[in-house]
Amino acid sequence: MSTFGDERGVPADLVVETGDGLQCTACAHRCTLSPGQRGICDVRENVDGELRLLTYGTVHDPTPGPPGTADPIEKKPLYHFHPTTRVLSFGGASCNFACQCCQNHHIAFAAPEDVPLRNVSPEEITTSADRQDCAGVAWTYNEPTIYAEYVRDGARRAKEAGRYTAIVTNGYFTEEFVTEVAPHLDAANVDIKGFREQPHVKYMGGRLEPTRHGAELLQETDTHLEITYLTIPDLNDDPEEIREFAEWVSGDLDPSVPVHFTRFHPDHKMRDRPATPVETLERAAEIARDVGLEFVYVGNVPGHADNDTRCPDCGRTWIRRDGFRASVEVDLEGTCDCGREIDIVV
Ligand code: SF4
Ligand code: SF4
Ligand SMILES: [Zn+2]
Numbered sequence: 001m002s003t004f005g006d007e008r009g010v011p012a013d014l015v016v017e018t019g020d021g022l023q024c025t026a027c028a029h030r031c032t033l034s035p036g037q038r039g040i041c042d043v044r045e046n047v048d049g050e051l052r053l054l055t056y057g058t059v060h061d062p063t064p065g066p067p068g069t070a071d072p073i074e075k076k077p078l079y080h081f082h083p084t085t086r087v088l089s090f091g092g093a094s095c096n097f098a099c100q101c102c103q104n105h106h107i108a109f110a111a112p113e114d115v116p117l118r119n120v121s122p123e124e125i126t127t128s129a130d131r132q133d134c135a136g137v138a139w140t141y142n143e144p145t146i147y148a149e150y151v152r153d154g155a156r157r158a159k160e161a162g163r164y165t166a167i168v169t170n171g172y173f174t175e176e177f178v179t180e181v182a183p184h185l186d187a188a189n190v191d192i193k194g195f196r197e198q199p200h201v202k203y204m205g206g207r208l209e210p211t212r213h214g215a216e217l218l219q220e221t222d223t224h225l226e227i228t229y230l231t232i233p234d235l236n237d238d239p240e241e242i243r244e245f246a247e248w249v250s251g252d253l254d255p256s257v258p259v260h261f262t263r264f265h266p267d268h269k270m271r272d273r274p275a276t277p278v279e280t281l282e283r284a285a286e287i288a289r290d291v292g293l294e295f296v297y298v299g300n301v302p303g304h305a306d307n308d309t310r311c312p313d314c315g316r317t318w319i320r321r322d323g324f325r326a327s328v329e330v331d332l333e334g335t336c337d338c339g340r341e342i343d344i345v346v
Helices: 123-133 145-162 175-184 195-204 211-218 241-253 280-292
Strands: 013-019 021-023 044-047 048-051 067-072 086-090 138-140 164-169 187-192 224-231 259-263 298-299 317-322 325-328
Touching: 013 298, 021 044, 044 241, 048 175, 086 123, 086 211, 123 138, 145 164, 145 175, 145 280, 175 211, 187 211, 211 241, 224 241, 224 280, 241 280, 259 280, 280 298
Parallel strands: 086 138, 138 164, 164 187, 187 224, 224 259, 259 298
Antiparallel strands: 013 021, 044 048, 067 086, 317 325
């Protein structure tokens, strides 16, 4: 288990000195910390004038055996990236958001002292992926941005060993984070939880605009990008809001960026509303297609036809999915029957 509390973490690289203290540049909160102070994420602290990442080299994984959980890549969800492979998934303590709907609140709302953490070096991440027959590694269960240096080092070693790397993230990035970490990332799923500023601040604990900007920054790198829109009844499912979201993807990212409208389930502090009706997700998907998005999925609805990947030009099915099981029906390195290039990362 963790040595947290003895070592007080390692010096953080994503930091600048200001007149008022040390400013963390890992995420868009850009906390300025005086000695003894921690950031909003609770895992970075000004320790005697040095910014430290308290959770470097630790993960939440109370199960015995090699660390990490082997998941289908489809579960992240990443649908256009190494389909049918297994990805070794990690998460740790705390978060820089406070989403009332958080499904991982047992770790995301816990300070590092309050959750059992296990020491896993960047090298051990790759060793564990080997032992569990995983083609890649992902940081996913809480927000990876807050332990950026650990993700960077773990991803660098995984790529050196021939593994792919991915994050599932709220996208609350800075330019500094993207410069430091993105070169070591092969893929990211950015989770957008609404497209209105005020409800986003109120229900998620962070602003929307930096998340949009974070996705735009990543789109300019070589990192494969997919977007999730967690669709919550009476919070962010208004058709006009969905349309504006889809227009942003189409105009500021790219119409070929895969978009997943995922089903909300009542959890944590948001139990006052029902699970998202499937018709709401289908309506959102229809709006997004109408705007011109080419790959639109309905998520968290096993067996739904909109889990399959179809050619936007001729409708031929490229990948069929049932739950997290995927079967590839075309040569992903070739072209569709209609001649369109199949742009799936393999
Ligand atoms: S990672 Fe974000 S929340 Fe944490 S200290 Fe840095 S700027 Fe603040
Ligand atoms: S960003 Fe993700 S992990 Fe963090 S609080 Fe929100 S849902 Fe939970
Ligand atoms: Zn086609």
